Every structure is written in C-alpha cells, then in structure tokens.
Amino acid sequence: MNNSRRNFIKSASTLMAGAGLVSALPAGLQAFPLRTVAASDRLNVAAIGINGMGWADLTSMLKNPAAQCVALCDVDKNVLDKRVAELAQKGIKVKAYSDYRKLLEDKNIDAVVIGTPDHWHCLQMTDACAAGKDVYVEKPMGNSIIECRSMVGAQQKYNRAVQVGQWQRSQKHFKDAIEFVHSGKLGKVRLVKAWAYMGWMKSIPVKPDGTPPAGVDYKAWLGPATTRPFNPNRFHFNFRWYWDYAGGLMTDWGVHLLDYALLGMKSGAPKSIMAAGGKFAYPDDAAETPDTLTTVYEFEDYNIQWEQAIGIDGGPYGRDHGIAFIGNNGTLVLDRGGWEVIPEKGKMEAVPRQKSVDNGLDLHTTNFVEVIKSRKLDDLHASVQVGSLVATTAQMGNIAYRTGKKVYWDQQTGKFTDSDANKLLAAEYHNGYHLPNVTA
Known part of the structure; x- marks a missing residue:
C-alpha cells in the first residue's frame, strides 16, 4: 500500500x-x-x-x-x-x-x-x-x-x-470474564474445563470414491496432502474429520475454547498430555477423527481438560460448549453467549449471567x-503467537490420542520425549510441495 x-x-x-x-x-x-x-x-x-x-x-x-x-x-x-x-x-x-x-x-x-x-x-x-x-x-x-x-x-x-x-x-464479555479470573476472586484455580458437545453434527455415511464435480480442480485442492481418489465425504466442510487435512473437533472448536483456557491461566506449554476417546458414537461411519475425546493437559499446579462429543448437546453446566475456571471459592462458566460465577457455598457472591453484547x-x-x-x-x-500456542496445544492433544500414550513435552528442545509422538510434529507434504522452513 x-x-x-x-x-x-x-x-x-x-x-x-x-x-x-x-x-x-x-x-x-x-x-x-x-x-x-x-x-x-x-x-x-x-x-x-x-x-x-x-x-x-x-x-x-x-x-x-x-x-x-x-x-x-x-x-x-x-x-x-x-x-x-x-x-x-x-x-x-x-x-x-x-x-x-x-x-x-x-x-x-x-x-x-x-x-x-x-x-x-x-x-x-x-x-x-x-x-x-x-x-x-x-x-x-x-x-x-x-x-x-x-x-x-x-x-x-x-x-x-x-x-x-x-x-x-475481540469480544467484550470474553475479555471481562478473563479479567474476573485474573482478579483472584475465584481463589486458587486448580482445574479448567473446556468442551464442545455438538449435537447438530451427525454421522457421516460411507460413500464410494467418485469423480470430482465439474469445475473442481481436485489436484489443486489436495495440494500437499496425500493423493487419494476423490471422495465427497472429504470435500468442503467435512474435510475436518480426516487426518490428511485437519484435526477433527479438537482443532475446529478446540482452538477457540482452549485459547481462553490458556489465556485465563496465563499458560505456556503443558508438561504432559494424555488423551482417551474414539469413534464411540458412530464407529462405522466415514470420519477418521474421534467423535468422543477427553484430553488432560498437566501444568505445574493445575490441569486443563478438554472434552468433546459429537451428536450430544448436553455438555457440562447445561451448555453445549464453554470454558469453566474451577476455583476454591467458585467457578466461572464462560461461553459465546455470556459468563457467570457459581459460588462455593459461603465463600463468595454469585455473579449473574453477563450476556454478550457485540459481534466478535x-x-x-x-x-x-x-x-x-x-x-x-x-x-x-x-x-x-496467540494462534501458534493454541494450535500447538490442540495438536499435542491429538498426538497423545493418536499415539495412545501419555506424552511429555520438553520445552528446551521443542519436542516430545517420545519418538512416536515426535513423528507427528510435522505434517507430511506430498505432490511436489515442501513444508516451509521459515525463520526470522
């Protein structure tokens, strides 16, 4: 310009x-x-x-x-x-x-x-x-x-x-909620829960491979991903549920919600990550990524827990998504519609729901x-830096799930202590494309 x-x-x-x-x-x-x-x-x-x-x-x-x-x-x-x-x-x-x-x-x-x-x-x-x-x-x-x-x-x-x-x-009520968390009024926060229960997401029926629709440059769409025959289940919105292109609900909604969990706790990288889940709701459908997953991130004196469930709306605190900061004095529950504080009996005053007032x-x-x-x-x-921290954190959860191990992160080397986990640090590039290696 x-x-x-x-x-x-x-x-x-x-x-x-x-x-x-x-x-x-x-x-x-x-x-x-x-x-x-x-x-x-x-x-x-x-x-x-x-x-x-x-x-x-x-x-x-x-x-x-x-x-x-x-x-x-x-x-x-x-x-x-x-x-x-x-x-x-x-x-x-x-x-x-x-x-x-x-x-x-x-x-x-x-x-x-x-x-x-x-x-x-x-x-x-x-x-x-x-x-x-x-x-x-x-x-x-x-x-x-x-x-x-x-x-x-x-x-x-x-x-x-x-x-x-x-x-x-960029939303005011999210910022206000985090200010309250940082005020210390909740007391010591020992556990943060972030979750996405997506009842509107249904099973993806298995479909045969076929020919790309007229007008679609499928080779260009694949780009650095593994070359496979065109399948309508992998195209447009549903690409999210295949490891070749994305990381499932963890990297779709998880990055939004884990972002605020990390921000509220002023977190860096976790010490360890463990995850368990699978295709429990729709074991035979076309998706690869898990429809049900629980991931625990261990920090020095608190844990952050991620939960996801496709096909169910009844998440924690009666909300299909959210973040809960669980402190000794009370719990702050935050979602896209607003936030509130649920007190521990006799330890603090409740804060009624503070509704969203703007367009994020x-x-x-x-x-x-x-x-x-x-x-x-x-x-x-x-x-x-914000995007990298939370995307990395979400990827750590997926890596723990995919290896089936509790994995430990070495902050000094920027790697896991497990060789199988380290194999998933980088996405594989194909079709003549190369992973960018850019340093400042």
Whole structure:
C-alpha cells in the first residue's frame, strides 16, 4: 500500500473525532468514517478459499468503508463464480483466480483472507507474507506443530500484520470474564474445563470414491496432502474429520475454547498430555477423527481438560460448549453467549449471567484493518503467537490420542520425549510441495 493511501486511512479516525461523529457508529467500527471513502484510498483485500469462513471473514471485513475487495480465489469454479456474482450484485467487480500464487503476484493487493482447508494454511500464509501481504488466516493457524513455527517465522521475517481468526479474542464479555479470573476472586484455580458437545453434527455415511464435480480442480485442492481418489465425504466442510487435512473437533472448536483456557491461566506449554476417546458414537461411519475425546493437559499446579462429543448437546453446566475456571471459592462458566460465577457455598457472591453484547467477528476484522493502517502489530487481538500456542496445544492433544500414550513435552528442545509422538510434529507434504522452513 502506498504512503498516501496509508496516511489517509491513518488520519480518518482523527477527522471523525474532530467532527463529533464517532459516537454515532456501532461499537468496534468507530475508527472508520461515515462518509464514502475513495476507492484509491482503501485497503485492497483479496480472499483465498471462499466457501465457508473465508467468505464470512471477507463479508465482515467489507462492512468497513476502509476496505474493498479486489480479488477472489478458489479451486472450485462453482463456488468462485457464485461469489463473484454475489459481489457483482453489490456493484463490486473483482478479479477471479484458481491459483492463489497468481493472486499473490498482484502488487496492488494489500491484504489477503485465507479460508482454505487447514492443510493449506501454512503454505498460503508464508507465501502471502513473502509477497508483502498482510494476512487474516482462519483457525487453526497451522495443521502441525512445525507448521506453526514456520508461520511465526514468516510473520517475523517479513514483518506483516497477521491476524488469526480466533474472533472471541475481540469480544467484550470474553475479555471481562478473563479479567474476573485474573482478579483472584475465584481463589486458587486448580482445574479448567473446556468442551464442545455438538449435537447438530451427525454421522457421516460411507460413500464410494467418485469423480470430482465439474469445475473442481481436485489436484489443486489436495495440494500437499496425500493423493487419494476423490471422495465427497472429504470435500468442503467435512474435510475436518480426516487426518490428511485437519484435526477433527479438537482443532475446529478446540482452538477457540482452549485459547481462553490458556489465556485465563496465563499458560505456556503443558508438561504432559494424555488423551482417551474414539469413534464411540458412530464407529462405522466415514470420519477418521474421534467423535468422543477427553484430553488432560498437566501444568505445574493445575490441569486443563478438554472434552468433546459429537451428536450430544448436553455438555457440562447445561451448555453445549464453554470454558469453566474451577476455583476454591467458585467457578466461572464462560461461553459465546455470556459468563457467570457459581459460588462455593459461603465463600463468595454469585455473579449473574453477563450476556454478550457485540459481534466478535466484526470487531476482529475491524482490529485487523486498524492494525494494517497503524502498523502497530502488537495491537492485534490474535497474533501469530496467540494462534501458534493454541494450535500447538490442540495438536499435542491429538498426538497423545493418536499415539495412545501419555506424552511429555520438553520445552528446551521443542519436542516430545517420545519418538512416536515426535513423528507427528510435522505434517507430511506430498505432490511436489515442501513444508516451509521459515525463520526470522
């Protein structure tokens, strides 16, 4: 982005404050002008992978008058054509790409949204940083522990603004809940529970291999993953349940919820991890990842426990998802709808449910745009360091499950003490692709 455009956007909030109009904007969008921003003064944003959250992220970002979409990329022409048409209906004309590398060659693009399947995040994020783009990358940031390290290295080497799509980091009630945890009022917190009970997720029926739909570049979709015949169960949303591309519910919802467990306890890496579970609900369906899992992370004087159950809604405290900080004086229960404190008898006052009051995704994309213009990278709500810590933690849980062992982490070497666990530190790359090895 040229200096004149950067300076214009940086001064926009100052002009608004002087005009006395800031209070008229919704919370989280007050840094942006009400008047129309000239196209030449906006951030040029592109999106790679636009079928699901990539499209939601882009749509959120475009609520900002300081951002405009100039390009889209997807290996599914059906999705690409659909999104191009949707933008055209709003008067937005964009370039369309099937190869993200061609998109990154466009020097007029300032920032990219990456909403592709997990196994693509590392390559696309490191390539985008090398191309001088700022990046909003969906969670989980990386699909392996080694990928996370390379992604941190790329951000540092190229000094780009990289926001990870852990949008709860931008919500007020989540921040307020953590402030309460840090206040010490709960007393000593010995156990933190994080869980996702997903009743709406059902069994995935086994389907035969077949031919990719017309318009789908299946080879490009596979990218660095193992070459396999096309199967509809592995495509689009359901890729999450296959080890080739993702890590199941642990890396889908787990990164959101474990993130706040770690933040509340000011945690680094755990000492040990053990996990038990399996395909208990749907043993014969098409998914590979477990539908039921309990994982225990051991720290110095407390544990963090993860629970997941597909096909069941009745989670702890009557919630299908959440985080519970269990202290000697009381328990704080937090979810996307709000938080409350349940006291131990006679030890503290209850805190009634404090409800969510804002839109976390909109605040998160707003924060990203603000940091692009200010270049104050420390102001990002979910930096690569944040994304790396929780993605690594989730991967540790999956590694403990897949090895069937209690595994121990050596902070000094950045490895497990078990050779079988260390074999799963890095995702395998195939089809001529190579795992990025980027250091600052």
